[in-house]
Amino acid sequence: MSELHPLDDYHSESKKKTRRGVRKFLTRPVIKSLLNTSVSGRENVEGLDGAYIVVGNHSSHLDAPMVFTLLPDHMTDRLATGAAADYFYRKPTVSKLTSVFFNTYPIERKSNSRDPNAGRAKGMTSRLLRDGIPILIFPEGTRSRDGELGEFKTGAAALAIKFDIPIVPLAMSGGHDAMPVGAVLPTPNRPPVSMYIGAPMKALDDESVDDFMGRVRRQIIEMLDQGTANPELPGE
Template identity: 30%
Template sequence: MSATLEKSPFWLPLYPLWQWLVFVPTAVVLTIVGGALAIPIALISPRAANLYVAVSWCRILTRMTPARVDIEGMEHVDPDQSYVVVANHQSQFDIPVIYGYCGLDLRWVMKAELNRIPFVAAGCRAIGHIFIDRADPAQARDAINSAVARLQPGTGILFFAEGTRSRSGKLLPFKKGAFRVAVDQQLPVLPMTVTGTRDVLPAGTLRLRPGRVHLRIHPPVSTAGLKTGDIDALRGQVRDQIASALSTSA
């Protein structure tokens, strides 16, 4: 399935005007307003701030692009179960798609550099997203373990297991961190495959484009009874699930 529009609309050459004169200014205003709203709401209920502010922010930006989001596998999501969510990573546009449409109260594991973005960082900290320093594994483990200890039923922790965006669209090797957390905490892994986002917003560029993306939610993988020695097999099993949907989406 092609992720871009089947036929380029006649107005597509004018799309950069929409992007820079309408979308970007509106996104900035929504980010400031959303961050300001999330902080006081999170003092009462981080979940409410996440589901009613952050998820709405993601959906508005997705629809303004505009990007059509096709979702498959929502029957695999139990709203009362906590998960370690593992997804592939093709574009920064993966974040509003997964966050906005997977149906879970997500906490996102993000690199420490994002902690410097005004309003975004404050809102994310209030909700409980997890900032990690990739150069400091001990800090990363402590931050993740602290967040897991506070998880409520129906909350997921999102990992992009490749660790970075794939520039080619091909699935990169998976790092162990997400699977170590899942085994240590005996939480099921919920694999997700996202396709089409690389066409909407290619890695390393600011060129936004309307399009169609697909989010496939796979059956959860139980970690009950698994131990440290099982992490590599778990990682391979989840990677195979995610890769299977990539191979059928071309």
């Protein structure tokens, strides 16, 4: 039986500095040359540390690059996101590149008893959170084909409740128009995209997984509709 995927890389200071350099000298200049970006809500996550879950809407291939480029450094230095073990971790070169850009960790989509590496990614999401590493989840599970917000799967809420950690709601607008499904590159003339970083949210006492995830989804809807990181919520 193979050993579990190690967690040392996600605490490595040298790799954190490498990712910060890549963001500063490569991904940020490229993103800002292609897109007219705006970010609000940085004040909501000042001092945020330890394990948490960033939950964002997903309408474009631009979403992950925007997250890892535009969020504050103290978040993206350690933020990790899952990548299919059977695709991104088959070749060391590919896994190293995705790790540099997106601080990826392997997710097993299917069981393969003939694969000598099978099982190394077992429980990685929980292991990272337990070890104090924040993660990124797109709870729609796939990109929206029409730009409209889809239903949210409840896994992020279940993890947040299990580990008693916050969810950071992240709303991104303009990505679908800038690079819709099927497009290879963003549309020309630096189309506008916006990111709204909401205040961290924790489950209420005795709040169910479904109710908590529904509350996070409503927060993201209001952020998008009102165009602000701190929306006024109905009934408040």
